[in-house]
Amino acid sequence: MTTTTPKVLSKTAEQILDLAEMLIQTRGYNAFSYQDISDALGVTKASIHYHFASKTRLGMAVVDRYVDRFGAALVAIAEDQARPAMAMLDFYVEPYLGYASTPDQVCLCGALAGEILALPPELRARVDRFFRAHQSWLTGILKRGVARGEFKLAAPAGKVARLIFGALQGALLVKRTTGDPAQLRDVVTVIKLQLATGST
Amino acid sequence: MTTTTPKVLSKTAEQILDLAEMLIQTRGYNAFSYQDISDALGVTKASIHYHFASKTRLGMAVVDRYVDRFGAALVAIAEDQARPAMAMLDFYVEPYLGYASTPDQVCLCGALAGEILALPPELRARVDRFFRAHQSWLTGILKRGVARGEFKLAAPAGKVARLIFGALQGALLVKRTTGDPAQLRDVVTVIKLQLATGST
DNA sequence: TGACAATTACCTACTAGTAGGTCAGTTTTG
């Protein structure tokens, strides 16, 4: 696991992390301030600096926690060798559908990617790792589905994984702007139909 | 056409627009300042305010110009009834491939979508319109391809259009972060293979 | 057990820097 903060976190520190994560997912990293957190949580800016020395460190802690949480879920999904690959894909898209059901949340790393050049290098590297890990995980699931005769791919698994991952991230972004809750649902439907053997 | 600035623009105004467009596409709207433009162009901040009274108005002018330019291309592509639908799709993805060949440009509206909640409402509405227009244009092209026997779709054209559009936007975002120029190329390849009759 | 020293968790008050924006005045140009 990639841990920025060594030991257990205080209740306040966790509240700060929770709120910062939400603020990045909705407004973006550069569009939230320590003052926003201070106002919402009733703690002073100095107190936030006590828990997270800099905004960069706060961002790192938020991303690390998100990546670890998501990553643990990926491991858990892929563990059960008996489970159909399509069911694994269903589990994978669940968080995305969850975000799509909120008024304006997107994937944390998707949000950060939109302002990647305006981000401190520590955050850039973490988003990069997230994208690679998820696309490689998806590639594995697709290969498994093909080996089991569940999926029929029009192209190599790695390229299809890129299509699926990009489509999920893009659909979330579009959904938040247009406000149409069907945006992501439709995309997931088409992906599954295209993967299913004999769908075309 | 959606024109914010009524008459012809001065050379300086156009330089400001060009640079602002590039800055939004790379860094994002909230991560660039009048000072950045002032430094790069050698004009004062006050001079920028002379041409564009507020940052919101500058943003509006940038998006309007971008949307008009892109929209004119869409009309031109769809004009020739004889041209194959696949060729039209090739023309459509050309700008995306162009951005992908730069180190860190993405679609202007894709960049704005990442910080949509931190944007003035005038910009939000414009990004929304862009997304709807492009998905509806893509839907038309897909329907045309089906009618001509060029495409075989696994789902209704509107849903496939959402997949394609989201995948293009998402792939650009991922490409900029990971730096892999093949990210978008792979996605386009898979899309075309999945659309082609009998590809699966 | 009680005394003392750290440590944790916060606070008020402040800094230097940057953001977008204003305005009166000046230069340039048709």
Place this chain on the structure above:
DNA sequence: CAAAACTGACCTACTAGTAGGTAATTGTCA
């Protein structure tokens, strides 16, 4: 000349971050 283009000086609001202080809790040891 007059309109258009531009500038320097300035303003207010807000940013991340710092300095220094205060309680309360916790660990250690005679």
